[in-house]
Every structure is written in C-alpha cells, then in structure tokens.
Amino acid sequence: MSISPLLQDLENALRCLPGVGPRSAARMALHLLERDRDRGLNLAKTLQQALTEIEYCERCRNLTEIQPCRICQDDSRDQNLLCVVSSPSDILVIEQSGLFRGRYHCLAGLLSPLEGLGAQEIGLATLYERVLREKPDECLVALASTVEGEATTHQIVMGLEGSVCVTRLAQGVPVGGELDHLDISTLSQALTSRTEVQR
C-alpha cells in the first residue's frame, strides 16, 4: 500500500521500463520527488516531446523527427551499399563504429513464428521493393547470429536472389550474438571482413 495514490501511479508508470521492478520503481519515484524535481520535470517534458515527435523514417525505418532521416538525406553516403538491420539500436552501434558509409534499411524485428512475426510483420516486402527501386550494388545483411537472425538472413538471400549482391558480417559475431552487444572493435572487424553469401 503506497502512501499516496499519485505516488503509486508514478511507480506503476515507471515499471513500463525494461528491468524496472516494484522496488526500483519506488526508489526512482522517491528520488525524483525528494532530490531531483527539476530534472524530473525535464525528463517528463523530454519524454513527452520525444514520444510525440520521433517517428520511423519512411524510407529506412530508422527513428527520426525529420523525413527522411538524416542518414537517408546525407548525399555523401554511399548510395550503392545498403545495410539491413533489425532494430534502430543496430544503426546506432554501427554508426558509432564509424566504419560504415552506406545507408540502412531497418526491419521491424526478426522472423519468429512463435511470436507471430512473419515476413509481412517485419516488412521484408518493403526491403525487396526498395532494393528493386534503388538498385544498390551490395546489400549487407547485418543480423544477429541467433536462430531468428539466421532464418531471416536466409529468407532475405532467397528474396533478393538475382537482384543484388548479398553479403553478411563475416567474423566476430558470436553464435547467438546480438549486434548491439558487440564491442566496437569486434563490430569493426565484422563490418570490414564481410563476405558474399553462398547460394
């Protein structure tokens, strides 16, 4: 039983964040109320603004508040190299490596029949249409080495067969590894030593 219904509401709201249970939610709520009201208000304002204004890029599905996103608008980037990832967080980590100068296409996750995620749900048709329209020289499939990642890569290789050279990250991505858990040097190696997919 909380000392205030509003405080209880705040705790419940904080629990929408990953990894936040009842105890940490209570600790966060009390911290904001007792020690950090200004920054708490700033958090509320920024949260409101970000959730209202940030959308998916209509071209690549990166997160952005302008259409198309800054990466899609950047003419200095290589138009002929398209990197396929499964989440905007992967774009972030590849950008941090500073080694990739092409463009991205972000799927809405990986194929996962158990979660009801099929080709349509993750937007494979949009990728195929984009490749046919923009005709890049190379399509680098940079997905996790998990069962879902491998299945999705396989599906993309089949779907793009004949329309573009498909490559994938060669080394350094451990089996079962998620892209955004890699350290920068491992990711750099994986990006620079990519290989063409055997059909």
Ligand SMILES: [Zn+2]
């Ligand atoms: Zn974009």
